[in-house]
Amino acid sequence: YTRKLGEIYFRRGENDKALEVLKKAFDLLQFPYPFSLWETRVGIIKQLGRQILQRLSLSTFIPAKRKNSSHDKEVSRIMESVAWIDIFINQERLAYDILTGLNYAEKMQNPNKMIMAYSGFAFLLNILSMHRVAAYYHHLSEKMLNDAQDDNTLATFYVCKATHYDY
Numbered sequence: 001y002t003r004k005l006g007e008i009y010f011r012r013g014e015n016d017k018a019l020e021v022l023k024k025a026f027d028l029l030q031f032p033y034p035f036s037l038w039e040t041r042v043g044i045i046k047q048l049g050r051q052i053l054q055r056l057s058l059s060t061f062i063p064a065k066r067k068n069s070s071h072d073k074e075v076s077r078i079m080e081s082v083a084w085i086d087i088f089i090n091q092e093r094l095a096y097d098i099l100t101g102l103n104y105a106e107k108m109q110n111p112n113k114m115i116m117a118y119s120g121f122a123f124l125l126n127i128l129s130m131h132r133v134a135a136y137y138h139h140l141s142e143k144m145l146n147d148a149q150d151d152n153t154l155a156t157f158y159v160c161k162a163t164h165y166d167y
Contacts (some may be wrong), residue, residue: 002028003078015085022085025078029071033082047099051121054106072108073080079104083120098124111147118144119160126167134164 002025018081019035026033034043052158083097098120105113126151138161148154 002007003074003081003164005018006078007081010081011083018085019082022078022082026075029075029078034093034096037092040090040096041074043096044092044099047096047103050103051099054103072104076101076113078109078115095124111144112149112153115141115144115148115153116156119157123160123163126164129167131164131167132167136143138164 006018006021006025009015009021023035027128028140034040051117079097079101083094084092085095086097098117101113102117102121105117108114122134122137122141125131125137135151141157142161145157148157
């Protein structure tokens with residue numbers, strides 16, 4: 001209920017209220033989320049470190065099968081909502097959202113979430129002029145396209161891939 005209320009505020013353009021409600025949703029799920037500048041910066045470093053370790057780890061190439069809990073799914077949905085808000089109001093925290101969403105999607109082993117996360121991270125890397133690394137993440141998402149189960153996932157992939165070619 002709390003996440004849906006936050007999404008309603010976001011769709012009405014009331015971003016501050018939306019973030020306030022979504023923070024409560026994170027708190028209810030006992031999921032720590034940084035809302036201050038320094039918490040966000042430390043969070044980015046931690047999430048980037050986790051992603052680097054996952055890329056260097058063999059477990060990246062042999063994913064563990066895992067059933068997604070309703071808790072995991074709800075955290076993922078809230079993360080996505082906050083990311084959409086941060087596109088408009090806090091691009092630094094958006095980097096945290098994308099990295100956390102990427103690490104969380106890999107933890108969940110959900111093909112749709114992973115494609116969206118890889119594509120979003122590649123998009124961010126292109127903005128930072130890290131095109132070769134972005135191409136790697138596009139490749140990861142492209143390998144999973146046959147497992148995509150909804151049009152939104154495919155659309156996100158193709159928009160991010162087209163942006164990559166444009167860069």
